[in-house]
Amino acid sequence: MGASSSIVQKGTSEQREVESLAASTGAMPMLQNSFSKLVNPQTNAIPLQSLQQVFCLNYKNPDCEASNIPDCFPGLLDHLGASIVDLFFITGREGVSWIEFLRGYLKCCGRMPASMALNALLRVFATTFTKAGLPLKLEFESSDDDCKISGSFLATDVLMLLWMCWTMLWDSSTSRCTKGKENLRLPDVNHLILSAVVSCTEVDSGFNLWDCGISALEVELPVGKFLTWDLTTVPSLTDCFTHFVNVRLQNSVSSEVKSELSSSSLGKIPPREVCNIHLLTHGRAWAISLSLKGTISAEILKPHLPSDSDETLENLLYRSSFHGRGLNRFWSNIEGYHGPLLFLVSAAAGDVHEDSALTQQGFENRDVFCGSSGSLYAIGPIFHVFPPSDMCLRERERERDMVWKDKNFVYSHLHPTGRAYEPYPKPVGIAFGGTIGNERIYIHEDFARVTIRHHAVDKTYQPGSLFPSQGFLAVEALISEVEVWGLGGRTAKEVQASFKKREELFIEHRRKANLKTFASWEDSPEKMMMDMMSDPNAVRREDR
Template identity: 40%
Template sequence: MGASSSTGNPSPEAHEQREQETLASAALSLPLLRAAFSRSAANALPDALAPPPASFRLPGSPAPPPPHFHGILGGLGPAIASQFFGHGAAAVTDGGAGWVQFLRGFNRCCARVTASRSLALLLRVYAAACAGAGAPCGVQLQPDEGGGDEDGKVVGELAPEEIAVFLWVCWVMAWSASASRVVSDGGDKSEPVTVLLPDVTHLVLSALVSAGVVTDDAGVWGWDVSSGGKGVKVQEFMSWVLSTPFGLGNCLSRYVRDKFRSLAADSVEESSVSTVSTTFDTSDVYLLTRGRAWAIALSLRNKLSEKLLSASVIGMDTEDLLYRSSVHGKGLSRFWSCVEGYKGPMLILLSAFSKGGGENVDSDRRWVIGVLTEEGFENKDTFYGSSGFLCAAHPIFRMLPPSGKEKNFMYCHLHPQIRAYEANPKPVGLAFGGTIGNERIFLDEDFSGVLVRHHAVDKTYQHGSLIPNQGYLPVEASVLDVEVWGLGGEATKRQQNMYKKREDIFSEQRRKVLPRLRANLNHLLPCSSLLKRACMPTIFPFTLSG
């Protein structure tokens, strides 16, 4: 009886350990956590949770990032260790109490919680890192007098420069997770690598517009983060994050999990940092910059988020660039020759400026919009598709998911190979959203002009403006460049290559068969010109020689 009673009623310590282990195993495997725990007893946990050493600079210039930025990154590991795991490595021991405390800290930052809760924890870590570096920070911690939240509320106000620094810290978390999994090919590992930070101006502007700080669309042109201005309340900033780049809330838990994976792995793999594509300034080479790729990745909940997140860290693979008008030439036919046969998701980016004068180009009033499709293009005279997203990528970021009311996601119509009379010919070009004749976005056949209509004509995608000062009237714009990126991976690209090879073989066969058929027909038929004129037009459309 005594043994049965003790087995059925475990001690409170054993019961808590079992609960913490069950909760932690949902985020990371227990053997991996035990390996990370055993190594953290010998190594300082704050150092293990710090990002890899690197020298960061801003895009477009060799200028350093804002003051205290490297100090904030240096205080990131100690801030996480003190916030969740006690006071550094001193609190981590080999005993059972140390293991339970380690699990408690892991579950506090990595267990599944509400999005607002995870974002609040991230802001708390950011505020602690700023305090350790002596950097200015508008995030303040207010104790909850009601006792409902053990960490209290996060209040305060973030200046535009602080929003940019916070976004860069989150991006470094993603960069460090990807960099620690790739072994560097040569180089001096004793010296920190130089890493180019992404441009986050479009995200900062999106937060300011959402909070009502920037009310006039004309104010977004030429706006600079360093120009300062009125700040955004933390609660308004959190509302913007939860509605637009909601993936920011997962940065902390993802970062800690990846750090523990590296801590449990071999020391050689742990200390390796990739230098591939991190020092290249590709901000002006492609429309898909790393900052835009990161913004889109943070606004998705599907598997494409991982692909674009990797692109924001190391850049997109040029093999995934299916079409670029400045390289392959403008026009629907050239576009079709590059994307035909690709049966996978794509990202289309379009750069243009509104017509009505050259002052738009001189003042750099160019805008970039994008379309994310879930499938490849088809030559049809009707709308089709299963899902898709519209986004404003420059100068302000805004993501417009499907509304669920209609399914007019894509439209791609070329001139038919066999011309025939049509009483109501369908428009030739690319379109997204709306209906035929009232498309949300319509790109003409020559890729020289684009028409953007108000969201009132569209029930496929959610409401929202795609370009500044859009208004209710259709906006005609001149196209500068068009890019199409394939996001289906290597398997989809191989299938497209196989499709193109088959089409090339069929085209070559047709080129060989047609002359033979013409020669045989000339030989078999009488040479009478009368018979030729009487019979041949009804049999073959071409004219026989001799």
């Protein structure tokens, strides 16, 4: 009896420990409801097939922005559910017990370092590849969560990994929608794959990055360097997996969730043609969101994921081809918006490239640099992120009230009003980084040209080339398009709407003439002008 009671006591203590860890994630009520919905009352365990069905994906005819979809990709998704269950949920004779259900959830979505979360994602990817009968040069030393990984990736393997993560993100948004239907749409991620290739391998000098097919790349990316690239460039990639697991378990509670959710995407999104005419395509929006956390990341992706909202492009504040070119047109559309902004510019100087800048507090019309935080992005043909430099962060933490020359995040200056003469006029335009007259990115007033300088002039953002083969000399390119997207959510839009309404009332008030002043003909300006025209040499004395 003593041995029996000690086992019961041990099991109770073990269960309390696992439940405490699960409760720390905030998902305990959802896990209890999900287990009670899936459990077999006779065995008090979840049948293996039922749990696999929870995570099952079945997209047969996906669409893609640019490149052709490999024939093996839809089949790869068919094995995702079984791979997740086999890796993280230990199955007994009767199925998955309550304790093992919680343990499996913690291995997927528990609090863990970023490296362990990435390890879990790669294990899911490798297991899914194996079940689909595809070759992959990845080896895991053990089944531990933090085990060492060896081997390498091919460019096509990185493509499959990114698309698998996007599919999980798409599916998570799909299950929250209630109207409309749309098939799985895969983004163009060539810029992300080239970023990984350049960061993980030594690219030949004759390699043409502007016109490169991913399927033709035969380089191998060492897994160690790939992990470093992932954690520094796209640290939110693992969130696609954890969010997918949470949403699928939450949906298993509702009896309204139907099995066809996995085979068709619900929700309303812009047509493919509408998204492709904008600079912020699916792939570019997702790449930028993977470098961010929180609500800003969700706002960037809002126009590109299934949604119940009818206003899919409500975050687009300015587009030069629609609203008109020039700083004045730009300012009339973004003035009063106090929230994070994404500024994108597409320019051509021999080859087309796209750059963007993310600001955290909007634009201010000032003749000096301003801002508190932000990042620069090189989008095409290679994706790179240039966050604030370490020196800038240390200076800001040390003296928050002082203006340091390496805190030059944003410069936005219109033509000054009310000044007759300026001996040293400040440049009119928009700039990011550098100093006045020596900016890292400078958009001219007419939005027709952009000047890009070497990172040596900039101490605000981290160093790096904004386009391939960028030299030390300044490069001037012709702008083809400029876009600005607001990322402050509904509150920022409402504040801007109130600001514009006040401005319109103020302008209307100024246009109205004060009729009391001109009530008498003798006092009217018309009579004074007529008297001057009739006899301009007449001597007039000022009334005192």
